[in-house]
Amino acid sequence: MSTTTQTPPGSAADSAKGNKQLSLDELYLEAGHHQVNLGAKKIHAKRIPGKFRNLKWFAASLYILFFIGPYFRWEGRQAVLFNVPERQYHLFELTLWPQDVWILSLALLTFFLALYAATAMAGRVFCGTFCWMTVWTDVYTWIEEKMEGSPPQRRALDSAPWGARKLAIKTGKTLVFLLLGVATGVTFTSYFIDAGDLWRRYLSLRGPVEIWVTPLPFVIGTYLGVGIMREQFCFWLCPYARIQSAMQDSETIIPTYDVRRGEPRGRHKDGDCIDCHLCVGVCPTGVDIRDGMQEGCIMCALCIDACNSVMRKVDKPEGLIRYGSLDEFLGLPVVPLYKRPRIIMYAILLASTLSGIVWGLTHLGAVQLNVIHERQPLYVMLSDGGVQNKYTLRIVNKSDTTLNLRFAVSDLPGAVLVSPDAAVRVAPGRVLPLNATVRMPRSRAGKGSVKVEFHVLDSATGAFITETESRFIGPG
Numbered sequence: 001m002s003t004t005t006q007t008p009p010g011s012a013a014d015s016a017k018g019n020k021q022l023s024l025d026e027l028y029l030e031a032g033h034h035q036v037n038l039g040a041k042k043i044h045a046k047r048i049p050g051k052f053r054n055l056k057w058f059a060a061s062l063y064i065l066f067f068i069g070p071y072f073r074w075e076g077r078q079a080v081l082f083n084v085p086e087r088q089y090h091l092f093e094l095t096l097w098p099q100d101v102w103i104l105s106l107a108l109l110t111f112f113l114a115l116y117a118a119t120a121m122a123g124r125v126f127c128g129t130f131c132w133m134t135v136w137t138d139v140y141t142w143i144e145e146k147m148e149g150s151p152p153q154r155r156a157l158d159s160a161p162w163g164a165r166k167l168a169i170k171t172g173k174t175l176v177f178l179l180l181g182v183a184t185g186v187t188f189t190s191y192f193i194d195a196g197d198l199w200r201r202y203l204s205l206r207g208p209v210e211i212w213v214t215p216l217p218f219v220i221g222t223y224l225g226v227g228i229m230r231e232q233f234c235f236w237l238c239p240y241a242r243i244q245s246a247m248q249d250s251e252t253i254i255p256t257y258d259v260r261r262g263e264p265r266g267r268h269k270d271g272d273c274i275d276c277h278l279c280v281g282v283c284p285t286g287v288d289i290r291d292g293m294q295e296g297c298i299m300c301a302l303c304i305d306a307c308n309s310v311m312r313k314v315d316k317p318e319g320l321i322r323y324g325s326l327d328e329f330l331g332l333p334v335v336p337l338y339k340r341p342r343i344i345m346y347a348i349l350l351a352s353t354l355s356g357i358v359w360g361l362t363h364l365g366a367v368q369l370n371v372i373h374e375r376q377p378l379y380v381m382l383s384d385g386g387v388q389n390k391y392t393l394r395i396v397n398k399s400d401t402t403l404n405l406r407f408a409v410s411d412l413p414g415a416v417l418v419s420p421d422a423a424v425r426v427a428p429g430r431v432l433p434l435n436a437t438v439r440m441p442r443s444r445a446g447k448g449s450v451k452v453e454f455h456v457l458d459s460a461t462g463a464f465i466t467e468t469e470s471r472f473i474g475p476g
């Protein structure tokens with residue numbers, strides 16, 4: 001309910017009320033410019049300060065790591081480098097090989113599980129704060145504001161006839177946008193080719209065609225997606241917007257308009273919503289949240305900042321638009337996170353994938369040994385009564401140095417490794433296939449298949465490096 005208080009004319013309270021009135025009048029004057037996104041017109045959202053705006057800037061600032069990442073060095077090489085020709089993926093101390101690519105797959109799965117869990121808890125919070133599209137749009141519109149002015153000025157410029165001023169501003173803006181697209185594309189490329197080398201090649205205007213072609217999709221995609229389409233992409237094209245409802249439920253907290261408190265809306269109505277349209281004006285996708293949850297809402301919560309600022313102006317409690325679940329707004333009991341089956345399931349899956357990653361990273365060895373038992377024949381009976389099995393050993397040197405290795409078998413009494421019987425050299429990053437022969441007396445060969453361990457040892461020191469289990473097959 002709105003309240004009216006009487007203040008003596010000329011008093012400080014009267015003056016404050018006058019100022020407030022003025023700013024409310026300004027709000028209503030602006031309201032005509034705040035348009036709901038119907039797809040026909042570009043959205044020029046107003047920026048206002050607030051805690052969710054700060055959160056957005058903080059999330060955006062983390063992308064600085066993406067741009068400076070290629071320039072970190074670690075033990076003489078680029079700290080993060082996906083060296084595709086050498087089939088090595090460097091992450092600071094770690095070097096992953098194609099055999100370890102399952103760890104990267106698991107990391108990707110973990111990212112998606114975390115995204116689903118975040119959506120189940122707080123809707124499209126990733127879209128609103130951290131999505132590449134959202135962050136770049138925020139940066140691009142900030143630049144646009146510096147070059148073209150406030151939203152009403154930008155709208156006026158858009159609809160003005162082409163002249164020297166408009167041409168100069170629009171050309172300048174397009175060049176800055178393209179430059180940012182180039183910076184994005186070159187940065188992406190420098191995660192695949194040493195950044196120093198890459199810049200030397202660019203500056204000498206030489207180098208393979210890949211270094212010129214790889215940034216192109218980023219330049220075009222950034223310009224078209226963020227510079228031109230912008231919120232229309234989130235609103236109409238983003239596939240995630242279409243599937244998010246499957247991940248949310250009535251317990252998911254999302255930015256919501258408190259319809260019971262807000263209605264009937266209007267400047268001189270009883271509801272707390274004064275119908276100033278500021279929540280629409282700040283919305284980067286041009287959604288009117290008062291119409292309920294919509295697929296165009298990226299849940300950036302900027303409308304919460306906006307409405308709270310209005311509530312402060314009209315001396316009403318903040319939170320007319322606030323984060324809350326449907327259950328909470330309906331007055332139903334709120335179930336804590338740890339009791340929600342969906343969240344429990346995501347937590348278990350996340351714990352499993354994270355454990356897999358940790359296990360993988362802590363078991364990365366310098367050498368990988370694969371042992372393949374020969375199938376034809378499974379075993380050979382020798383003239384001296386012994387039994388012989390053949391294998392193919394595949395040794396991968398995942399270190400940066402040449403290794404001298406020898407081999408041994410264990411876990412099978414009486415078994416002798418006949419070949420390879422001498423040390424072998426394996427160059428860094430190479431895969432060496434070797435034939436191996438194991439023999440044992442008939443009397444000890446047992447029946448059927450028994451376990452045998454192949455060991456890889458340092459040829460100079462005899463130090464154990466790795467082992468792999470296989471089977472020894474005898475008659476019977």
Ligand code: SF4
Nearest residue numbers: 273274276277279307
């Ligand atoms: S919900 Fe808040 S910001 Fe939106 S129109 Fe109502 S008072 Fe204004």
Ligand code: SF4
Nearest residue numbers: 283297298300301303
């Ligand atoms: S309706 Fe609110 S939360 Fe949704 S996109 Fe617009 S400003 Fe962000």
